[in-house]
Amino acid sequence: MLKIIFLGTCGSVPTPNRGMPAIMLLRGGERLLFDCGEGTQRQMMKARSGFMDVASIFLTHFHADHTLGIPGLLQTMSFQGRTEPLSIYGPEFVEEFCDLLNRLGYLNLGFPVTAKRLEPGDRVEARDYAIEAFRTFHSVPSLGYALREKPMPGRFNRARALELGVPEGPLFSRLHRGETVTVGGRKVRSEEVVGPPRPGRAIVYTGDTIPSEAFLPCLRSADVWISECTFADDMAAKAEETLHSTAGGVARLAAQAGVKLLVLTHLSSRYAQDPAPLLADAQKHFGNAVVADDFMEIEIPVPE
């Protein structure tokens, strides 16, 4: 399972219907949080996304709208008895941020919080995926993140395996792992029953930034690109001045990169009730664009 849950879809200030920036990725049983604006823990409760076992938090930058939810979230985890360490990844200032957390009055957390500073190009490796940090272009040091799964084994042709006389059970797993097995004196090779390897899925989150062609290598293989979209196109001057994106700007880049789906989030509060202008500007350039709402979920299927 690979699922995205949008916990907060406003930028800068919350509105009655949109919380501050936070995105959860669920993969297998693992929960990863990307940005954690004020009120994120309550959004997690409403979304029933689970939060006690969030393994790591990835921060795009240290503007307050992306980070103020962390103290409250950690305090609740501690109250609920968490002892597992938590890693907070981010650009420059992540060490100072974690240091501040650990010295915040009498917060006194029951588990260690470790800062992991990332530079553009750094990768956080997990067993069957990696998260790569890349440079983005905002008014303070900032990073984007690409979660990329490693290639998956091909589909197992159960009917063909039975036809070749392989009994159901451990031999199936060995064949699926790429081994050759012997059945009744005859060798059965993995390739006879397992299809070609399938590419892993990829999700890219760019955080606050102007859109840049520097993202293209990252975006080309993306199933989903989650992009900020603070402004509609008629506010391009304001977007440039504050180093934020317009709907048209990101949609043109999405079309150029050929991503499968573009999800717009981090809306200026002026579009909180009616994001139609953003969607209209985006869809002029890229049809497969949607605007995220709080609690929207997207599940990315395993490739055929």
Ligand SMILES: [Zn+2]
């Ligand atoms: Zn922001």
Ligand SMILES: [Zn+2]
């Ligand atoms: Zn920002």
